[in-house]
Amino acid sequence: xxxxxxxxxxxxxxxxxxxxxxxxxxxxQFIYLIGPSGAGKSTLLKLAIREEKPTxxxxxxxxxxxxxxxxxxxxxxxxxxxxxxxxxKLLLKKTVWENVAFALEVSGEATxxxxxxxxxxxxxxxxxxxxxxxxxxxxxxxxQRAAIARAVVLNPKILLADEPTGNLDPKxxxxxxxxxxxxxxxxxTIVMATHKEDLTKDSKHRFVKIDxxxxxxxx
Numbered sequence: 001x002x003x004x005x006x007x008x009x010x011x012x013x014x015x016x017x018x019x020x021x022x023x024x025x026x027x028x029q030f031i032y033l034i035g036p037s038g039a040g041k042s043t044l045l046k047l048a049i050r051e052e053k054p055t056x057x058x059x060x061x062x063x064x065x066x067x068x069x070x071x072x073x074x075x076x077x078x079x080x081x082x083x084x085x086x087x088x089k090l091l092l093k094k095t096v097w098e099n100v101a102f103a104l105e106v107s108g109e110a111t112x113x114x115x116x117x118x119x120x121x122x123x124x125x126x127x128x129x130x131x132x133x134x135x136x137x138x139x140x141x142x143x144q145r146a147a148i149a150r151a152v153v154l155n156p157k158i159l160l161a162d163e164p165t166g167n168l169d170p171k172x173x174x175x176x177x178x179x180x181x182x183x184x185x186x187x188x189t190i191v192m193a194t195h196k197e198d199l200t201k202d203s204k205h206r207f208v209k210i211d212x213x214x215x216x217x218x219x
Contacts, residue, residue, distance in 0.1 A: 001027040001158065001189055002048060007057035009043050009213075017043040018054070019213040025191060027157070030184045032200045033193040035210040041193035044210070045160045048191075049081050050074050079107060082151030082188075086163035088143045090135040096146045097122065097131040103150050117153055125149045125179060141172025148179060152188070159183060161192040165199065173199070 002025040009018040018040045025031055033041050046052040047059050050066050059066050066077060090099050097118060104114045122128050125145040130138055138146070144164060151159060161180065165173035177199065184190050194200075200207050209216040 001025055001029075001062060002191075003058075003060040004044070004047070005058040005060065007047065007054045007059060009040075009047065009052065010055045016213050018047075021057070021210075021213070021215055023208060023215060025189065027189055028184075028187060030181070030190045030205040031192070032203065032205060032207040033191060033210060034195070034197055034200065034207055035193075036195050039195075039211045040213040041195075041210060042162055043213075045083070045162050045191065045193060048158075048160060049078055049083060079154050080157050082154065082156040082159040084144070084147050084151045084159070084161045084164050086166040088135070088147045090143060090147060090150075092135050095132050095134055096127055096138065096142075096149075099135075099146060100150045100153050103153050107154060121149045121153045124152075124182075139172065140168050141175055144168060144172070144176050145179060148176070148183075152183060156188070158189045158191070161190065163193055163195070165194065165196065 004021050004023045007018055007021040010016050033044065035041050043052060047054055050069065053067055069077060094102060100121060101114050101118045104117060122131050125148055127142060127145055127149065130142055135143055165176050168176060180190055180192065
C-alpha cells in the first residue's frame with residue numbers, strides 16, 4: 001500500500017533527515033515507527049502525504065508515485081490518508097462536533113451526510129456527550145480522540161499518527177492505543193510514530209526502528 005524506495009531527504013540547512021530508506025507497508029498492517037526525536041520519523045510521514053518531497057527516491061501509494069503527482073491531485077491523495085498529531089491541531093473556536101464536521105465540509109460533502117457521518121464517528125471514539133464542547137473544555141485524551149475522529153471521518157485507507165500519545169498520561173495514552181487498535185481491526189492501515197519503545201513491548205504488531213535517518217531494524 002505504501003512503499004518508500006531508496007528515499008533520501010536532505011533539507012536546505014544540510015541536515016539529512018532520511019538516508020536511503022526502503023520500507024514497504026502492506027494494506028491492513030499496524031506499524032510502530034520507533035526512534036528518538038530527530039530520528040526522521042516525522043519526515044517519513046510528511047513524505048507520505050506529500051507535505052515534503054524526497055531529495056531522491058520514490059514514495060509509492062498503491063503503486064502511484066506521489067512525488068510526481070500534480071498539485072491539483074494532492075487534496076484527493078490526502079483524503080485517503082488521515083493524519084493525527086501530538087498537539088491535536090484542533091480548531092480552538094470550533095466545538096468537537098464542528099471540528100469533525102469541518103473535515104467533511106471542506107471535502108464538499110452535503111449537509112445530511114455530514115450530520116450522519118459526524119455522529120457515527122463521534123460515537124465510535126466515545127465523544128458523543130462531548131460534541132458541543134470546545135477543545136479547552138475537554139481533557140487531553142478527549143482532544144486526541146476528537147483529532148482521531150476528524151482524521152477518520154473521511155474513511156481513509158491509511159492513518160498516520162505522529163507521536164499521538166506524546167502529551168498524554170499513561171491512562172489516556174492507553175485509551176488512544178486501544179482506539180487505534182479498534183480502527184486497525186476495522187481495516188485501516190496504521191503507521192504510528194513514537195519515541196516510547198515501552199508502548200510496543202507487549203505488541204504483536206510490526207515495528208520499524210529509525211535513527212539518524214536510517215532504518216536500523218524491522219520485522
